[in-house]
Amino acid sequence: MEQKLKELQSQALEKIAAAANLKELNDVRVAYLGKKGPVTEVLKGMGKLSAEERPKMGALVNVVRETISKSIEEKQELLEAAAIEQQLAQESIDVTLPGRPVKQGSHHPLTRVAEEIEDLFIGMGYTVAEGPEVEQDFYNFEALNLPKDHPARDMQDTFYITPELLMRTHTSPVQVRTMQKHEGRGPVKIICPGKVYRRDSDDATHSHQFAQIEGLVVGENIRMSDLKGTLDVFAKKMFGEDREIRLRPSFFPFTEPSVEVDVSCMCGGKGCSICKGTGWIEVLGAGMVHPNVLEMAGFDSNKYTGFAFGMGQERIAMLKYGIDDIRHFYTNDLRFLKQFSVHE
Amino acid sequence: MFVSYKWLAQYVDLSGQTPQELAEKITHAGIEVEGVEIPATEMKNIVVGYVKTREQHPNADKLSKCLVDVGEEEPVQIICGAKNVGAGQYVAVAKTGAVLPGNFKIKRAKLRGEESNGMICSLSELGIESRLTPKEYAEGIFNFPNDVTPGEDALAALNRDDAILELSLTPNRSDALSMIGVAYEVAAILDRDVNLPAPNPTESEEKASDAIQIRIDTPKDNPIYIARVVKNIKIGPSPIWMQTYLMNAGVRPHNNVVDITNYVLMEYGQPLHAFDLDRLGSNEIVVRRASEGEKFVTLDDTERTLSADQLVITNGKEPVALAGVMGGANSEVHDGTVNVLIESAYFEGQIVRAASKAHSLRSEASARFEKGVDPARIQAACDRAAELMVELASGTVLSGSVIAGELAIESKRVSITLEKLNMRLGTDLQMGDVEDIFRRLQFETETNGNEITVTVPTRRGDITIAEDLTEEVARLYGYDHIPLTLPEGTVKPGSLTSYQLGRRVVRRYLEGTGFNQAITYSLTSAKRASEFALEHRAPVALSMPMSEERAYLRQSLIPHLIEAAAYNNARQIPSVALYETGSIYLNEGENVQPKEEERLAGIVTGVWHEHLWQGEKKAVDFFTVKGIVEGLTARIGLAERITFQKAAPAGFHPGRTAEVLLDSESIGFVGQLHPTISKEMDVKEAYLFELKLDVLLNASREDLAYTAIPRHPFISRDIALVVDSTVEAAALDAVIKQAGGTLLTSVRVFDVYEGERMEEGKKSVAFALTYADPEKTLTDEEVTAVHEKVLAALKEQAGADLRA
Numbered sequence A: 001m002e003q004k005l006k007e008l009q010s011q012a013l014e015k016i017a018a019a020a021n022l023k024e025l026n027d028v029r030v031a032y033l034g035k036k037g038p039v040t041e042v043l044k045g046m047g048k049l050s051a052e053e054r055p056k057m058g059a060l061v062n063v064v065r066e067t068i069s070k071s072i073e074e075k076q077e078l079l080e081a082a083a084i085e086q087q088l089a090q091e092s093i094d095v096t097l098p099g100r101p102v103k104q105g106s107h108h109p110l111t112r113v114a115e116e117i118e119d120l121f122i123g124m125g126y127t128v129a130e131g132p133e134v135e136q137d138f139y140n141f142e143a144l145n146l147p148k149d150h151p152a153r154d155m156q157d158t159f160y161i162t163p164e165l166l167m168r169t170h171t172s173p174v175q176v177r178t179m180q181k182h183e184g185r186g187p188v189k190i191i192c193p194g195k196v197y198r199r200d201s202d203d204a205t206h207s208h209q210f211a212q213i214e215g216l217v218v219g220e221n222i223r224m225s226d227l228k229g230t231l232d233v234f235a236k237k238m239f240g241e242d243r244e245i246r247l248r249p250s251f252f253p254f255t256e257p258s259v260e261v262d263v264s265c266m267c268g269g270k271g272c273s274i275c276k277g278t279g280w281i282e283v284l285g286a287g288m289v290h291p292n293v294l295e296m297a298g299f300d301s302n303k304y305t306g307f308a309f310g311m312g313q314e315r316i317a318m319l320k321y322g323i324d325d326i327r328h329f330y331t332n333d334l335r336f337l338k339q340f341s342v343h344e
Numbered sequence B: 001m002f003v004s005y006k007w008l009a010q011y012v013d014l015s016g017q018t019p020q021e022l023a024e025k026i027t028h029a030g031i032e033v034e035g036v037e038i039p040a041t042e043m044k045n046i047v048v049g050y051v052k053t054r055e056q057h058p059n060a061d062k063l064s065k066c067l068v069d070v071g072e073e074e075p076v077q078i079i080c081g082a083k084n085v086g087a088g089q090y091v092a093v094a095k096t097g098a099v100l101p102g103n104f105k106i107k108r109a110k111l112r113g114e115e116s117n118g119m120i121c122s123l124s125e126l127g128i129e130s131r132l133t134p135k136e137y138a139e140g141i142f143n144f145p146n147d148v149t150p151g152e153d154a155l156a157a158l159n160r161d162d163a164i165l166e167l168s169l170t171p172n173r174s175d176a177l178s179m180i181g182v183a184y185e186v187a188a189i190l191d192r193d194v195n196l197p198a199p200n201p202t203e204s205e206e207k208a209s210d211a212i213q214i215r216i217d218t219p220k221d222n223p224i225y226i227a228r229v230v231k232n233i234k235i236g237p238s239p240i241w242m243q244t245y246l247m248n249a250g251v252r253p254h255n256n257v258v259d260i261t262n263y264v265l266m267e268y269g270q271p272l273h274a275f276d277l278d279r280l281g282s283n284e285i286v287v288r289r290a291s292e293g294e295k296f297v298t299l300d301d302t303e304r305t306l307s308a309d310q311l312v313i314t315n316g317k318e319p320v321a322l323a324g325v326m327g328g329a330n331s332e333v334h335d336g337t338v339n340v341l342i343e344s345a346y347f348e349g350q351i352v353r354a355a356s357k358a359h360s361l362r363s364e365a366s367a368r369f370e371k372g373v374d375p376a377r378i379q380a381a382c383d384r385a386a387e388l389m390v391e392l393a394s395g396t397v398l399s400g401s402v403i404a405g406e407l408a409i410e411s412k413r414v415s416i417t418l419e420k421l422n423m424r425l426g427t428d429l430q431m432g433d434v435e436d437i438f439r440r441l442q443f444e445t446e447t448n449g450n451e452i453t454v455t456v457p458t459r460r461g462d463i464t465i466a467e468d469l470t471e472e473v474a475r476l477y478g479y480d481h482i483p484l485t486l487p488e489g490t491v492k493p494g495s496l497t498s499y500q501l502g503r504r505v506v507r508r509y510l511e512g513t514g515f516n517q518a519i520t521y522s523l524t525s526a527k528r529a530s531e532f533a534l535e536h537r538a539p540v541a542l543s544m545p546m547s548e549e550r551a552y553l554r555q556s557l558i559p560h561l562i563e564a565a566a567y568n569n570a571r572q573i574p575s576v577a578l579y580e581t582g583s584i585y586l587n588e589g590e591n592v593q594p595k596e597e598e599r600l601a602g603i604v605t606g607v608w609h610e611h612l613w614q615g616e617k618k619a620v621d622f623f624t625v626k627g628i629v630e631g632l633t634a635r636i637g638l639a640e641r642i643t644f645q646k647a648a649p650a651g652f653h654p655g656r657t658a659e660v661l662l663d664s665e666s667i668g669f670v671g672q673l674h675p676t677i678s679k680e681m682d683v684k685e686a687y688l689f690e691l692k693l694d695v696l697l698n699a700s701r702e703d704l705a706y707t708a709i710p711r712h713p714f715i716s717r718d719i720a721l722v723v724d725s726t727v728e729a730a731a732l733d734a735v736i737k738q739a740g741g742t743l744l745t746s747v748r749v750f751d752v753y754e755g756e757r758m759e760e761g762k763k764s765v766a767f768a769l770t771y772a773d774p775e776k777t778l779t780d781e782e783v784t785a786v787h788e789k790v791l792a793a794l795k796e797q798a799g800a801d802l803r804a
């Protein structure tokens, strides 16, 4: 009997080793360890043994069983691993094929510029103020020190709706409205983005509709040097840390003194086509708020001073992205717009 | 304003300053120099020549053969095509080897068999615009009016070697509309003196007041009128220096008298007019308003119909000039003029502007009156012109000026304290620095402790308040020297309003789903202005549009988005996804500001999803846009308050459009563009939406509260219903939700079928229902009880049977 068990064991181990797949291995398990298998048969025949032999044989049967089981387990692990290998090999794909597209739209370059400027000034304590695009003559001109007969009104060719209503020519009326809301109490710190309109024929550099962004600070002790410092921060953030600003005297009816602000060109002053050889690029207009404007908006011009600045969003975007024609902003050609889907 | 460097140098020492350096300094101090042009730089080898003989070219009717002395040993032979060439003329000759503007090189040539060694030049060949060349030489070669020497540099003789600075003047700096004004500015910049002319014409015994009387009927329009009389004038060309200075300043030379008035205008900024005294028709000047409909022929031979808001100079009976704008043909100086009246006056800017506008006559004179001339120069300019008429036209000046009216020459006094000045600028200037700047400007000052009082000369009418003094100091001190600081005091953190933040969220959401942000024009045509409007109002119209295309304010964003989609479709871009946020304008009645509402609109055409190598391609359809709108409302926390109902607004496909409701308020539409309009506007099958963004953002929920994650399993039950084809999914959904109560946590349509396998007029709609209880694990029995209720309600309320 002992002999028979040993034979069974070696037969089983041979078959386990020969099993080529999980099914064959399972057949071996059933054949040797199943209810009708030979090992079970041996166990059944144990009743014929003597009381001394029985435990000895019992132990032997268990050893054989366990040896076979263990061998099957080991083999099973090997076969499973091989099966997974095979499956993985079969599932292999060409990873260089294109992925399933996820749609990604784009931000209009003017919005990008406006939001970037808004965020920069929000970081400096400003809030964003907005107002109507169809304005009263009062807010667009008169409250900005441009009475009806002012010669500088020639500079602003305006779309009128009625003699008292017009398409705003700048976002400055928002400044006036905001100052009025403050009822003579500072500080005021706002940034005003928005659409504006002028009677211009559309061409590469003119557009009857364009976008501005203006800033206004009114407080007790606001100085020209604060304007200069603020715009220096702006220029460095928008165009690069190595940029500088230059102020040139100018004229706007709503500021006194008034300045044009140039930003140093990216050519580093060597002169290029963008700066037309001067090393400087005209970017915005600014100045100290005219006392008449403060007074008309309800501020005591002896107590309060302020600065204001304004720029064209298109101009900034054109400089920043190298866009050569202002009409691109309003044509909505997807070949143009899609270039602005990349995050900055 | 064109400023001749050579002319300017007569009033202020420019030594050591190249034109470019000077231009840079002027710009930096506040008057922008747009350009510096030196015409001679693109020319060379052009000399004065003397035409010794002229004969007909033997082989060409229209050519002359000339022998010209060009200052060399032998005269040269030049073939000339100009009609006006003749022996005895001094002319400009481009010699062999010369270069003319446009890099035009002169070579020895043979013209119809005759040798030509150079070219006799017209002024336009020397780079002078033809509108500026004297009329008599406009068609031919130029003759020097006075003695020049053959062989001398013709470019220098014609002041073509001058530098012309083009000043771009802001409206406040009309003081620089004269050479003297520019001289003051340059003198301040360079800290040098100004040398002014001191006119003092030699006068005859005869009194001017015996020759002419002046009366002003409207002293408000014309506070002062000064006249001088110059007799025995010889009309002729003015000297070459004056002609060339005028041309360099952009003024066309005519004859000595007219040129003198223009020269003094440019020099002093005071417009003058010369009348032919003998053609005046009387010996009096009366200044009055024109009568309505009065006719008058100006010296450009145009008959003008005048109105009562225009001022005329008359001879007591009829107009002889439109004040400050243009003289009359009847009293114009001409070749035979002998006696002249010089007018120097102050006309109010408003009245001159009205007349120049009404007759579209803008001149150097009217521009200056409109800005206001310097009262201190009216007499001096008149004297200067009289003096020059003696010098250059051999005239005799009658004694005295005839003056009507009066104009006080009042200098304003403006004060500022040093503290205020430094505070405004952020500088640390000393009183001495400030005084020095005003000294350079030639403003008188008076210092009283910390306060400086400046007496502003009348030429600087732009300086009226303390801030103007600040500006003068800043620009001459130099903005480069002002430090960089930031506003002092505590900084409150800035932020966007929740509305502004919401707008950004909406934009990001749409961009994340594949939409590209568009910006279209607010102005549109009459037709487009009313299309797709959510409300029916008359569009707001511009009073003076530039074109019919941009004459009205839009009431919907959709029309221009369709145009943008069509634009792209026409450029091999069939798949378009564009959105826009922007204002629309609703008419609130005459003279009332229109109501501006912020809208959100989008358009999609073509393929929505495409993944070709795996065979996926999905065209846009109604549910593409609807899904996007649903996602958007979910993103801003309004999903549960939004419903869609079938609608057929104008412009949309009547079977594929839904009105969007927030609670019960209509806030816009989603749907397909009507196929007829698609065809008409050349756009592919398009799906659109327009929503009241302002309403959505104002309703948007900001509060966000956590609800517990379910801890108990859910149970799903699917049902397939057979209903009439007309029954809408939303109706079934509502019945299910109502009957399902709180245990029903979600309802989703997973199949809709209508077709062969269905009875005519019926469709199948299948729903997946999910039941759960947050408190406990539901049993099958509990779910079945509710589910039976749902089925019963469906049968009863919607006639829905379970599909067999």
Ligand SMILES: [Zn+2]
Residues within 6 Å of the ligand: A265, A266, A267, A268, A269, A270, A271, A272, A273, A274, A275, A276, A277, A278, A279, A280
């Ligand atoms: Zn550059």
